[in-house]
Amino acid sequence: MGDYILEMKNISKEFTGVKALADVNFQVARGEIHCLIGENGAGKSTLMKVLSGVYPHGTYKGDIVFEGSVQSFAKISDSVKAGIAIIYQELALFPDLTVYENIFAGNEVRRGAIVDWNRTIVHAKEMLRKVGLDVNPEMRVKDLGVGKQQLVEIAKALSKNVKLLILDEPTAALNENDSENLLDLLRELKKQGITCIMISHKLKEVISIADKATVLRDGRTICTLDGSKGEISENVIIKNMVGREIEDIYPKRPNKKFGDKVLEIRNWSAYDAQLGRQVAKEVNLHVKKGEIVGIAGLMGSGRTELALSIFGNPKSYRLQGELLVEGTPRTFKHTSDAIQAGIAYVTEDRKGDGLFLIQDIKSNVSAANLRGIASNGVINDNEEVKVAKRYKESMFIKAPSVEQIVGNLSGGNQQKVSLGKWLFVGPKLLILDEPTRGIDVGAKFEIYTIMNKLIEEGMSIIMISSELGEVLGMSDRVYVMAEGRIKGELPIEEADQEKIMQLATQ
Template identity: 80%
Template sequence: MSKYILEMKQISKHFSGVKALSDVNFKVEKGEIHCLIGENGAGKSTLMKVLSGVYPYGSYEGDILYEGNVQQFNKISDSVKTGIVIIYQELALFPDLTVYENIFVGNEVKNGGMVDWNKTIAESKKMLNKVKLDVNPDTLIKDLGVGKRQLVEIAKALSKDVKLLILDEPTAALNEDDSENLLELLRELKSQGITCIMISHKLKEVISIADKATVLRDGQTICTLDAAKGEINESNIIKNMVGRAIEDIYPKREKQAFGGKILELYNWSAYDPQLGRQVVKNVDLHVKKGEIVGIAGLMGSGRTELALSIFGNAKSYKVEGDLVIAGISKMLKHPSDAINAGIAYVTEDRKGDGLFLYQDIKSNISAANLKGISSNGLINDNEEIKIADHYKKSLTIKASSLEQIVGNLSGGNQQKVSLGKWLFVGPKLLILDEPTRGIDVGAKFEIYTVMNELIKQGMSIIMISSELGEVLGMSDRVYVMAQGEIKGELSIDEANQENIMQLATQ
């Protein structure tokens, strides 16, 4: 019997004449954790959609061998029946249903044709124990944090007698503790004989957990690296992913003298009426011209709430304190006030809040500054194309044309469109909230390079990030938040992962 649970041979897939996969070969051994890595647009998710039946047999070329047998999956349920379960980055849970209902949705425990709810709850408890999640099965999904929701998804997969578990960026939205807990769970599942394929952009996680790692680039298989042979290391992964060595993930920039203070906050607080509590408390903060100020902290520390309260109080918090822009005290009651004052905000949720996914690139880039391409109330289509083309080139957005639908772009290119949208308003201060979440190392390098160029041109940046390496690699100065408060301010020379985490956990 073959040692491989999965063999994908010569897989090719086309979209409107564009070859997304070209003769891809991919093998996974039974009982291993196999990481699938590559830049955004490399074909990782497409390959897994071919495997799971999202793209049915006949819509691609090549063969899928699973447990030694050629498969012809025509829909997702076909692959699930064989024990293949995929968990996507955007979790497929119903927020207003309970944990136990979500675990067994579509796979209900029945007795005589009727759903046996008592047995369903009892079985859901067994699944929750397997993933080491201590929650009441009656809990609504919307009342759980992201990390616990991810575990519910895995419990749901285990309820289907999974043999091959596929996880697409499972830790993208998790903090470090939840990420490590998830990785430990995957190791536990491996010990129970479950094979895992994990798509991830987080190289440290790949190095930590992968038995093997297959690299895709431009829809082709580049290589498979073996941890047992010492092949899975950062420099080797990057070289194969991007086709070149990136000596320093964080590009260097020339040291320059900072200008005057662009933004000052004094005793700044924000109260969220929906939550019934303060989300930002007595913050004192400043940003100078030409400076990148990092804001670090754990999820829920108030970083995004601080950004939103600055950017025209987009969530209608009750704010108190003083906000000063270029020496002038301001009261920004709406995002349009912030834009007029020279502030732009690139949200952490580019798909939910940052972009119009069903519109094209040019419409998205112009969306925040329509007056910049309008005359007498009418949009100048030629000007819109000209502006969009400028940002497509300057931000190296990879797309077939300006008419390409943004929802069809890779995560890194979506982030560049979101960035271009806000650069078009001409800000003096750019707030970047998790600017590289869910994008690959090559796209990260490009985003960092753009940031350095903007600083060189005299812009100022506030960068919120959960990646400590990113905070340390790109910031000139760091504020650390916890429980809505600034717990410390560190120069980049004195900042390190240990003292940041010490402040973040106060």
């Protein structure tokens, strides 16, 4: 494993003033399996998108040296030609096409200008043998399980004479057997001389497979650990992943008083028919009046799916178990049932699902409760303005007026509008999914202040967050999820970053 196949030197990347990568240095030796690890938002996927040409040369600072030559990839196809292939967690396959059509999509086997389908099928069988997948290449991809689809994606990469294979959370959607099969395949590819970079949150997998592991934190390179020297251990990885104190941006609540249970779920399971797997498994959880309950976990742990299953099940999961609101068993057939029962959900995707970006503040604030501003079935425009002004002031929304288009607001102010929208329905329980994602520290403090104020007024909050500092700084109790299950419940007095990370990576 002597020479380097890849060197990324002093890579920096910004998004509208936010530094996602800051002078990152990353070296990968030829023929090794190199894991890239770090918390959500550490910069792992951004770094790989720079490498693969998703973010083209000129949009970042620094140099990519691949096989001894400085590269200037303008698009993904440039990195593919050089021998680099990236496989994302969300697979890029055509479900209605056959396995062989997917393997050679965009790279068809031709005789002159005509696609030679017979030779394509023969070559597809060769690629399938390489990845150890025994299926008929004429099957449609949608008829395969997720684990087999992952192998088709790898076969597709191998068909392009890949030298460096990048896998972004490849086992996140796989069961234990499929995950182990995939890791065995990576070991086999290593024997064939293919270099692999694997992004993973699962520390046991990293420890079992990595020759080296590089830790990123807050967009910076923290360290590179060498497995041959015994440096890759759970404690060492966790220490380097979290390695920071909680910042003093979490306003305190001196008088904590908890009442009866507002929400309780018992042996709660949710099955996603589209994915063909359980996204929540026998979850037991409760929230008391006046309490902030944090739900921590890594990407793909099932936190959002759990929240959606509680909030009227908009994804049409198959549900099992009991749901009680203030001690009364309830069944929600629609999100409107959950809203009427006093539950509101602020989505993690405020731009995609939470807000109407082309409409103004007042239209967004009233959107979830039009009855609240209507008289005899007709919307009262004056009342809508009054309500919007009230939330603009109480939520510290920085905008010239409530007629301001929401798409023109900063991320923090958009999040406050999204909060105002759901507060207007008058919930007893507010589910906040990544409430401060993508907003600056000042706006975060304001969101936290609002949360504390709502709790003092008698509301309860479930907060889903990937930021461990946020979970520890704001929660009264913490549940930790992994693979759809609750792996542990910690009173905040007993919780710390290492305990949460250990539970989240089980």
